Amino acid sequence: MKLFECQACGQPLYFENSSCESCGRRLGCLPSLQEISALEPEEEGRWKTLALPEGRFRFCANVQHDACNWLIPEEENNPYCRACRHNRTVPDLSIAQNVNRWRSLETAKRRLFYTLLKLDLPLATRAEDPQGLAFDFLADSAENSPNGASILTGHDNGLITINIAEADDAERERRRHSMAEPYRTLLGHFRHEIGHYFWNVLVRNDPSLERFRQIFGDERQDYGEALQAHYANGPKENWQDEFVSAYAASHPWEDFAETWAHYLHIVDTLETANAFGMKVRPRISRGPELATEIDFDPHQEAALNRLITAWLPLTFAVNSLNRSMGQPDLYPFVLAPAVIAKLAFIHARIHAWSGRRQGEVESHHVLKAVIGGLNSRIGAPQSA
Numbered sequence: 001m002k003l004f005e006c007q008a009c010g011q012p013l014y015f016e017n018s019s020c021e022s023c024g025r026r027l028g029c030l031p032s033l034q035e036i037s038a039l040e041p042e043e044e045g046r047w048k049t050l051a052l053p054e055g056r057f058r059f060c061a062n063v064q065h066d067a068c069n070w071l072i073p074e075e076e077n078n079p080y081c082r083a084c085r086h087n088r089t090v091p092d093l094s095i096a097q098n099v100n101r102w103r104s105l106e107t108a109k110r111r112l113f114y115t116l117l118k119l120d121l122p123l124a125t126r127a128e129d130p131q132g133l134a135f136d137f138l139a140d141s142a143e144n145s146p147n148g149a150s151i152l153t154g155h156d157n158g159l160i161t162i163n164i165a166e167a168d169d170a171e172r173e174r175r176r177h178s179m180a181e182p183y184r185t186l187l188g189h190f191r192h193e194i195g196h197y198f199w200n201v202l203v204r205n206d207p208s209l210e211r212f213r214q215i216f217g218d219e220r221q222d223y224g225e226a227l228q229a230h231y232a233n234g235p236k237e238n239w240q241d242e243f244v245s246a247y248a249a250s251h252p253w254e255d256f257a258e259t260w261a262h263y264l265h266i267v268d269t270l271e272t273a274n275a276f277g278m279k280v281r282p283r284i285s286r287g288p289e290l291a292t293e294i295d296f297d298p299h300q301e302a303a304l305n306r307l308i309t310a311w312l313p314l315t316f317a318v319n320s321l322n323r324s325m326g327q328p329d330l331y332p333f334v335l336a337p338a339v340i341a342k343l344a345f346i347h348a349r350i351h352a353w354s355g356r357r358q359g360e361v362e363s364h365h366v367l368k369a370v371i372g373g374l375n376s377r378i379g380a381p382q383s384a
Contacts (some may be wrong), residue, residue: 004036007050073245101167108186126134155196195260226251270298
């Protein structure tokens with residue numbers, strides 16, 4: 001994500017800020033600009049934005065719950081912003097715990113939408129398309145009844161269901177350990193589940209489907225049986241050679257969704273590194289081989305090779321910083337050449353949709369040479 005600053009006083013801002021800590025001005029997000037703007041109040045709940053002075057805006061209706069800071073042009077009739085209008089169900093907000101968890105979900109969802117908008121991806125609502133993107137944020141009935149059913153996080157033809165218990169840090173950590181996952185976050189859930197949605201949008205009825213099957217496998221294999229086998233027997237031996245995670249090995253749909261999530265991880269983090277002007281120059285004998293400068297917009301970059309050759313040295317550096325604080329690796333994954341080919345497929349589909357990319361993806365052999373060389377020098381993350 002890019003950096004933000006108050007247009008009134010220059011104070012650096014976080015994406016989630018609703019007021020400037022320096023000058024006290026109200027802040028709002030302009031999704032059309034992917035910008036946080038200082039505001040000046042006008043009559044009847046309208047606001048003038050310093051980032052776009054000629055327009056007049058109002059807040060998303062979810063501002064009343066302190067769950068959104070996004071703005072809507074005054075001429076639009078929809079009471080909800082570009083992100084919140086995809087909500088189909090929110091939890092019972094008369095329960096304080098639900099409100100806090102839902103706010104955390106909305107924070108992660110807005111970060112997701114920031115990247116989707118930057119990538120110019122299609123975002124149809126259910127009002128526009130019966131299989132458009134929608135969210136159900138649900139609470140386990142088991143919390144109120146010992147015999148109640150547990151909500152499963154997942155995707156079904158455009159509808160993404162998120163169990164709001166995932167917004168509880170302790171519960172999410174418990175699930176991460178029980179499922180032997182190296183990484184589990186709210187934003188990661190959103191990025192994974194939206195991958196299932198975009199498989200339907202960008203691949204399912206596209207000529208690229210056959211290419212998908214060559215790279216990821218045949219998705220026509222029974223999904224339920226595949227997941228049963230995964231949970232009963234675990235992933236196949238040496239899954240790291242072909243998949244970004246153990247769960248990705250369960251079925252081609254899950255492989256795509258996991259790889260999609262990692263693509264969004266990479267793009268968003270590289271944009272942040274670019275905003276900070278980051279350069280990596282390791283002071284070791286082989287440091288020049290691990291040097292990189294993130295001086296490009298990853299959303300606009302047509303060459304996946306450039307993203308990956310910046311990503312691997314960057315993650316080696318930030319993983320090392322995390323270990324200095326006694327924290328787990330920020331990015332506890334290794335991108336094998338087969339995974340790079342899958343990232344290249346996703347990169348090509350996104351850029352083909354947006355019209356920023358023409359032609360085929362980079363040669364798999366070129367990517368194998370580049371990534372194989374970097375991985376051999378950096379090595380796989382190890383437990384500290």
